[in-house]
Amino acid sequence: MNKFFYIAVVMLGAMAAGCGAGKDPGYAYMPDMFYSVAYETYAPAGERLKESGAHYDGKPVPGTISRNDDVAFYFNLKNDSAGYAQSAYLKNPLDTAGAKIDLKEAERLYLIHCGICHGADLDGNGPLFNGGEGPYTAAPKNFKDPEMVAMAPGTMYFSITYGKGQMGSYASQLTPKQRWEIVSYIKSKTAASAPANASTESTESK
Numbered sequence: 001m002n003k004f005f006y007i008a009v010v011m012l013g014a015m016a017a018g019c020g021a022g023k024d025p026g027y028a029y030m031p032d033m034f035y036s037v038a039y040e041t042y043a044p045a046g047e048r049l050k051e052s053g054a055h056y057d058g059k060p061v062p063g064t065i066s067r068n069d070d071v072a073f074y075f076n077l078k079n080d081s082a083g084y085a086q087s088a089y090l091k092n093p094l095d096t097a098g099a100k101i102d103l104k105e106a107e108r109l110y111l112i113h114c115g116i117c118h119g120a121d122l123d124g125n126g127p128l129f130n131g132g133e134g135p136y137t138a139a140p141k142n143f144k145d146p147e148m149v150a151m152a153p154g155t156m157y158f159s160i161t162y163g164k165g166q167m168g169s170y171a172s173q174l175t176p177k178q179r180w181e182i183v184s185y186i187k188s189k190t191a192a193s194a195p196a197n198a199s200t201e202s203t204e205s206k
Contacts (some may be wrong), residue, residue, distance in 0.1 A: 073176035090154025096099040106185035109178055113170055120133050120141060122189055138166055149190045156183045 028035070063076055072093045077083035094101050111120060117140040119126040124142035128134045141148055160179045165168040170179065 017066060025163075074181065075157075075161065077158060084155070084158060087154040087158035088152040090152070090157060091156070092103055092153045092183060094177075094178050094184050101181060101184050103185055103188060106181035109174065110182050110185050113173060113181065117167070122186060136166075140167075143186050143190055153180075153183050153187060156186065 064070060065074060075090075077086055077090075095101070112165075115126055117126045117128050117136070118124055119129075119140075122143040124140045124145075125131060126140060128136045129139055132139070143149070157179055158164075159167070160182065161169060161171050161173070174182070
């Protein structure tokens with residue numbers, strides 16, 4: 001009986017203390033967490049991190065792969081002259097044994113993203129050039145030209161990823177797999193024009 005009496009007294013005392021606390025919030029057990037500095041999602045960390053010696057620029061760590069990307073399409077070449085030269089040695093992951101390429105889907109992607117400049121027939125005469133009468137005065141690359149037929153698939157992928165010449169990057173519009181599908185489509189359409197000893201040295205894509 002005494003035990004329940006003491007429990008009741010403690011509870012009533014706590015309730016009374018709470019009601020009469022007024023503006024005094026009492027003591028915080030872990031003030032660092034209770035009064036933590038709030039940051040909006042993706043907002044700059046501010047001067048506080050710099051003062052502590054931490055380096056943070058809000059970008060993913062180099063080499064980070066999106067969780068939606070397949071590791072088979074991992075691509076880590078930098079957008080510089082060295083990366084461009086090394087791209088000639090990249091192999092198309094879709095050319096591996098057992099890989100299935102939907103050329104119909106690849107053609108659709110090409111017509112949407114590339115055909116407007118390079119043409120539906122891959123001849124560099126898309127609507128934006130239109131034989132020199134379109135809004136673009138510089139002719140896009142003709143994929144049927146020997147230099148483009150001989151271009152390494154990796155160099156073509158590099159150019160789609162980072163852009164080349166007047167062509168901008170398509171990395172935000174096309175996934176890594178879609179970029180390789182477009183490369184496969186272009187190569188499949190120009191394979192008949194490729195010489196038997198086609199060079200794999202890279203050339204400009206546009």
